[in-house]
Amino acid sequence: EGCREAGGKMAASGAGGLCRPGAGVALLGAAAGAPSCPHGPALLFVKTSQGKEEGRRFYACSACRDRKDCNFFQWEDEKVSETRLAAREEYNRNHQPPFTHRQNVERYKNFVLLPLSKRRFCQECQQLLLPAEWEKHSDHQFLCDISTAQLKSPSQLLYPLENKKTNAQYLFADRSCQFLLDLIIDLGFRRVLSVGTPRLHEMIQSKASQEDFRVRSLLLDIDFRYSQFYTEDEFCHYNMFNHYFFGGEAARETCRKFLYQGNGERVIMVTDPPFGGLVEALASSFKKLIAMWKETEEEGRNNQEMPMFWIFPYFFESRILEFFPGFSMMDYQVDYDNHALYKHGKTGRRQSPVRIFTNLTPSMIVLPVAEGYRFCTICQRYVSSGNKHCEICNSCTSKDGRRWKHCVLCKKCVKPSWFHCNNCNCCALQSHTCEKTDAGCFVCGKAGHKRSTCPSLSCT
Ligand code: SAH
Ligand code: ZN
Ligand code: ZN
Ligand code: ZN
């Protein structure tokens, strides 16, 4: 059960959607005075049926799409006793990581002083070990001789939290990561706010010692394991679904300082959130980060937006544009290391559906010609080689890199595998079963469209 359309697809590939049992659940958002779970303030949801709100509103964890990871639940109108509140606070405290970030920084300092032969990493606890702790981990698997190079690539040392729906950690393939960094440098940015992009952060950090390399990065991520490798100026434990800084005001201040563009050092935010997630919750957090960026300048950047790359699958395009109408989707296919489905097309492998959404002028985003991208002078942007300019739509219309075809009846371009169905009065796969429109959409329950054209491709 759970979410059927987009979420179903994602669930099959491991990145779970924020789909709760029964699927018909809508996010109402962050609410003032919301109760907290170990992941910060909970979000308000409501059960829906046929697209209409129905039944009681409730709070649930913002970060965890699996009840096994966090089972926080509270009715909006529920009276919670003092005893239960106290117990909850106690629970939240107990469910914080064993070491604070500050302690982890101290531990790291001691760790790098050790000779190679004494540098161990516990694979079960995902923790760098100091010799005094070996005993406690004696029946755990561990790695020895942890080199400086390994410490500089924590994303290789730590296992990706991909099985956990909560983190859905899919790491960039080296080629895509290098492409992003080159692009950022060519565009003249000096600071990267890396929100859920540990591998990009790591690539930047590892080059930071090079003399002519001036780019800096601050990583915001919910994966606290990274606090073992980065100082409090390099990493903030952060929840991007509710804009929560686990490190409180000090961490918030670190972020604010980083966003301040002293010496004309321009900032770009790059984010690659879990795909199943609540687009509206992400958008609301990103708007708060943008607001933070705006506040750092006295003169105000009222008419400006913080430059941003939001990396997300192409089928979320309409959802992202709902919240950020000025964004455009680039054709570049972002590849991942540990995601079999999302690797680059050539040599018969599957094509990645993941794209870059940006508020920068599309013509500035130069895509590699060597990988088959070309510049369309009419659209003024780089497109996939298979993406042909449609004279009728007057744009390069393909979303997935394949050549799309124009349907005169639908008055738009459609996937090559689709045919116009007179019954449904739109294009669909030949093998589709005609659906009665008045029965309402299978995804959102609203009447007037079918699931193939549902505007709310997230599962809420
Ligand atoms: N491709 C990126 C990783 C993207 S995977 C790279 O290679 O750098 C998604 C990332 O978002 C993971 O690092 C994960 O830990 C983080 N994440 C997941 N849920 C989050 C949340 N609620 N708040 C902040 N970060 C989160
Ligand atoms: Zn939680
Ligand atoms: Zn067309
Ligand atoms: Zn039909």
Ligand code: ZN
């Ligand atoms: Zn729908």
